Amino acid sequence: MKPSDTAFPEVLYTYTVIFATLMAIVLVLTWYRLRVRRKRYRIRIKVQEFFDQWLSEMLLGDFSEGTPFETPPELQDIPANAAGRQYAIDQLINTKKNLIGMAAGNVIFFYEKLGLRKHSVEKFNSHIWYKKAKGIYELYMMEQQDMQEEILAYTNSRNEYVRLEAQTAVLAFSGFDGLVFLDQLTQPMNSWQQVKLLEQLHPLDPGNLTQLPEWLRSENESVVIFALKLAEIYQQLQVTAEVTDCLQHPVERVRGQAILALKRIGDEATPTDLVNRYAVETPGNRKLILETLGSIATEAVRPFLEKELDSGDPTVQLQVARIIARSYPAGTAILEQKALATPSPYQQILLHVKSELAR
Amino acid sequence: MMHHIAELIVNVIVSGIFLYSIVLIFFYLLIGLNSIGETREYLHKNDFTDYRLMAASPHAPTVSILAPAYNEGATIVENVRSLLSLYYNNLELVVINDGSKDDSLQKLIDAYELEKVDFFVNSRIPTKAVKAVYKTRHPAYSKLVVVDKENGGKADALNVGINIASHDYIVCIDADCILEHDAILKMVKPFLEEGKERVIASGGVIRIANSCEVTGGQLTKVHLPENYWARMQALEYIRAFLLGRMAWARLDGLLLISGAFGAFDREIVIQCGGYSTHTVGEDMELVVRMRRYMHEQNLPYKVTYIPDPLCWTEAPETTRLLGRQRNRWTRGTIETLRSHKIIFMNPRYDLLGALSYPYWLLFEMLAPLIEFVGFVIFLVLAALQLINWHTFFAFLLFIIFFGYLNSIFAILMEVSTYNQYRRRKEIGKLIFAALTEPFLFHPFVVWAGIRGYIDFFRKRKSWGEMTRRGFRKAGTQT
Numbered sequence: 001m002k003p004s005d006t007a008f009p010e011v012l013y014t015y016t017v018i019f020a021t022l023m024a025i026v027l028v029l030t031w032y033r034l035r036v037r038r039k040r041y042r043i044r045i046k047v048q049e050f051f052d053q054w055l056s057e058m059l060l061g062d063f064s065e066g067t068p069f070e071t072p073p074e075l076q077d078i079p080a081n082a083a084g085r086q087y088a089i090d091q092l093i094n095t096k097k098n099l100i101g102m103a104a105g106n107v108i109f110f111y112e113k114l115g116l117r118k119h120s121v122e123k124f125n126s127h128i129w130y131k132k133a134k135g136i137y138e139l140y141m142m143e144q145q146d147m148q149e150e151i152l153a154y155t156n157s158r159n160e161y162v163r164l165e166a167q168t169a170v171l172a173f174s175g176f177d178g179l180v181f182l183d184q185l186t187q188p189m190n191s192w193q194q195v196k197l198l199e200q201l202h203p204l205d206p207g208n209l210t211q212l213p214e215w216l217r218s219e220n221e222s223v224v225i226f227a228l229k230l231a232e233i234y235q236q237l238q239v240t241a242e243v244t245d246c247l248q249h250p251v252e253r254v255r256g257q258a259i260l261a262l263k264r265i266g267d268e269a270t271p272t273d274l275v276n277r278y279a280v281e282t283p284g285n286r287k288l289i290l291e292t293l294g295s296i297a298t299e300a301v302r303p304f305l306e307k308e309l310d311s312g313d314p315t316v317q318l319q320v321a322r323i324i325a326r327s328y329p330a331g332t333a334i335l336e337q338k339a340l341a342t343p344s345p346y347q348q349i350l351l352h353v354k355s356e357l358a359r
Numbered sequence: 360m361m362h363h364i365a366e367l368i369v370n371v372i373v374s375g376i377f378l379y380s381i382v383l384i385f386f387y388l389l390i391g392l393n394s395i396g397e398t399r400e401y402l403h404k405n406d407f408t409d410y411r412l413m414a415a416s417p418h419a420p421t422v423s424i425l426a427p428a429y430n431e432g433a434t435i436v437e438n439v440r441s442l443l444s445l446y447y448n449n450l451e452l453v454v455i456n457d458g459s460k461d462d463s464l465q466k467l468i469d470a471y472e473l474e475k476v477d478f479f480v481n482s483r484i485p486t487k488a489v490k491a492v493y494k495t496r497h498p499a500y501s502k503l504v505v506v507d508k509e510n511g512g513k514a515d516a517l518n519v520g521i522n523i524a525s526h527d528y529i530v531c532i533d534a535d536c537i538l539e540h541d542a543i544l545k546m547v548k549p550f551l552e553e554g555k556e557r558v559i560a561s562g563g564v565i566r567i568a569n570s571c572e573v574t575g576g577q578l579t580k581v582h583l584p585e586n587y588w589a590r591m592q593a594l595e596y597i598r599a600f601l602l603g604r605m606a607w608a609r610l611d612g613l614l615l616i617s618g619a620f621g622a623f624d625r626e627i628v629i630q631c632g633g634y635s636t637h638t639v640g641e642d643m644e645l646v647v648r649m650r651r652y653m654h655e656q657n658l659p660y661k662v663t664y665i666p667d668p669l670c671w672t673e674a675p676e677t678t679r680l681l682g683r684q685r686n687r688w689t690r691g692t693i694e695t696l697r698s699h700k701i702i703f704m705n706p707r708y709d710l711l712g713a714l715s716y717p718y719w720l721l722f723e724m725l726a727p728l729i730e731f732v733g734f735v736i737f738l739v740l741a742a743l744q745l746i747n748w749h750t751f752f753a754f755l756l757f758i759i760f761f762g763y764l765n766s767i768f769a770i771l772m773e774v775s776t777y778n779q780y781r782r783r784k785e786i787g788k789l790i791f792a793a794l795t796e797p798f799l800f801h802p803f804v805v806w807a808g809i810r811g812y813i814d815f816f817r818k819r820k821s822w823g824e825m826t827r828r829g830f831r832k833a834g835t836q837t
């Protein structure tokens with residue numbers, strides 16, 4: 001159709017009317033959303049005023065088995081209270097994060113007696129990933145141990161958010177024993193997942209971690225990385241040989257994590273092992289090797305470090321100068337000699353290192 | 360004969376403009392749909408994320424904030440204090456004094472008990488000379504590093520910051536921006552979530568702080584800007600960030616992370632040569648160069664964007680300042696697209712070459728030119744009485760109403776997601792601002808863009824001064 005055809009303006013007017021109609025619909029939707037938000041906000045404030053007061057009073061009570069409990073009308077399981085009940089779940093979770101002992105037990109008691117578990121289980125049974133993930137989160141935060149078996153099935157879920165919550169849940173329920181899911185894990189664990197799991201394990205006693213050697217040999221590279229972090233954090237010296245083997249792993253990130261782990265669990269051969277790897281490593285892992293040597297350098301690697309001081313790469317030179325100054329009694333003297341012989345760049349490097357040591 | 364030729368020319372021009380509009384509408388629909396998907400997914404993913412885990416975790420990535428400052432003596436101490444209070448453990452704050460002519464440096468030295476330290480600057484990216492590096496022994500400010508350097512512009516200052524930063528990720532900000540206290544936590548999470556694809560950069564939403572209340576360097580109450588030009592920019596930012604950037608992030612075609620707040624993988628930035636000092640659009644240029652580098656090295660990568668309003672900035676309130684800003688943006692876009700023209704429709708760059716670059720070329724860079732030329736042609740045709748007024752008005756209404764629809768949809772997205780402007784009156788004002796846009800704000804922006812073209816061809820490189828009024832303190836009237 002040519003734009004100058006007489007029908008053309010009519011088509012444009014038709015589309016303009018369509019746009020105007022859509023605009024009106026969007027405007028109505030905007031007003032409706034604003035209204036819903038305001039309504040929710042009012043309900044939230046109302047529930048908040050009631051619930052926070054109610055909870056602070058109730059937390060002080062002794063609610064052992066058999067204690068009579070009456071659900072307040074504002075929290076009864078009726079559709080009108082849906083938003084309020086979700087608020088109650090969220091608030092109980094937030095409260096429990098900051099409590100231990102009997103008060104934390106009371107929070108769980110209220111969660112169960114108020115019938116809020118039912119909502120969490122409904123979410124867990126949903127086919128929608130974000131509802132399932134949230135259901136799992138609520139269940140483990142409220143220590144619903146009996147759900148462990150069902151949740152365990154999702155630790156290798158294809159959805160990373162469901163998987164993460166399920167993995168966190170089994171650790172929340174069983175501590176280090178929950179790490180059994182690593183045996184079967186074929187899906188990856190990203191760094192955020194690993195941070196979350198490590199934080200979950202943080203206050204617990206690791207015991208012997210007997211599966212660690214197998215996880216370090218896992219075909220799933222993220223399991224190996226996670227196992228290396230466990231070995232490092234909990235100083236699992238019994239797996240030093242396996243961690244050293246990981247220096248030959250085909251995946252760069254695994255090798256990098258092994259280098260970091262050896263900082264804490266390496267033996268007397270580790271500095272030499274790292275130096276032997278240095279020439280064939282990626283620039284990123286070379287940096288990690290130097291970082292590790294900064295803590296464990298021995299007399300055996302001193303010739304290597306002195307050679308690297310001449311490497312010509314200022315980043316490496318500065319890092320090596322730091323190691324030499326900190327690791328050897330004559331370290332500063334070595335740097336001073338170097339600075340005297342070749343003032344640029346060693347004089348500035350020397351001053352930098354001295355300044356760091358002085359602070 | 361002449362009449363037929365004239366009619367043919369008119370038809371070709373009108374068809375061209377019509378086709379341009381249709382393609383633009385197609386892109387806007389694509390952007391709208393993708394932004395809904397991306398924003399919904401983000402909100403669901405982070406519904407119950409406990410960011411506190413990361414704040415204190417030794418396994419969280421290390422971050423250096425780079426804040427270049429030039430003649431910001433009036434606010435620098437408070438701004439730095441606000442940045443030092445950010446909620447993140449593995450943090451370093453590098454403030455780069457870019458040869459300020461005022462007392463910025465002295466104020467920092469006095470306020471934070473700074474002392475000059477011997478510092479070996481490894482200039483992996485070439486920059487103007489560093490005069491001195493300052494640190495403090497005060498334990499409360501141990502994260503602070505202040506660099507004094509010769510004036511070289513924002514890009515050069517950031518490059519010095521990149522050279523000096525000691526952490527793995529850098530967050531580049533404008534020193535006068537206000538960051539939310541959890542901004543770094545939210546910004547860093549995408550880097551932790553990387554899988555096979557390395558996350559090389561992450562952007563965050565910038566919002567307009569004019570008329571908002573600020574206490575102790577923190578935003579305490581959000582208001583819609585009272586000034587018309589700033590209010591229009593509030594609407595524009597909602598459209599650009601909540602719709603545009605989110606959609607392009609989902610399509611893996613994001614070309615711009617705002618210079619006011621962006622996080623980058625430091626090593627990749629260095630490998631790419633840092634910020635370019637030869638453009639006034641250094642923020643966009645860096646992202647394009649980083650993407651190009653990753654493509655050319657065949658390295659899988661991702662550029663992410665998060666919709667949380669994390670950074671608040673003061674928008675220009677006068678036509679003089681706004682015009683300068685848009686002039687600079689136009690020049691920056693031209694310079695960036697020109698220096699990376701190899702990407703255009705090049706299959707080697709996948710969607711970047713096939714969709715993102717052409718979109719930016721046609722609907723960002725060329726838009727002011729096409730609109731201006733279209734307007735001139737309209738005047739000529741009107742003078743020659745060659746306009747079919749029936750078609751003209753139909754087309755004008757068609758375009759204006761689509762623009763309205765797009766703006767109002769952006770407002771709906773804002774209300775449905777973060778709802779920063781909660782009062783109905785404010786939403787009403789925002790909608791009214793949208794209705795005036797085609798007649799006031801848009802023609803002005805097009806004109807500023809044309810001036811940007813003129814300055815580009817005149818080879819003007821200036822940034823243009825940006826005088827700030829300062830934020831409204833809580834409890835005061837402006």
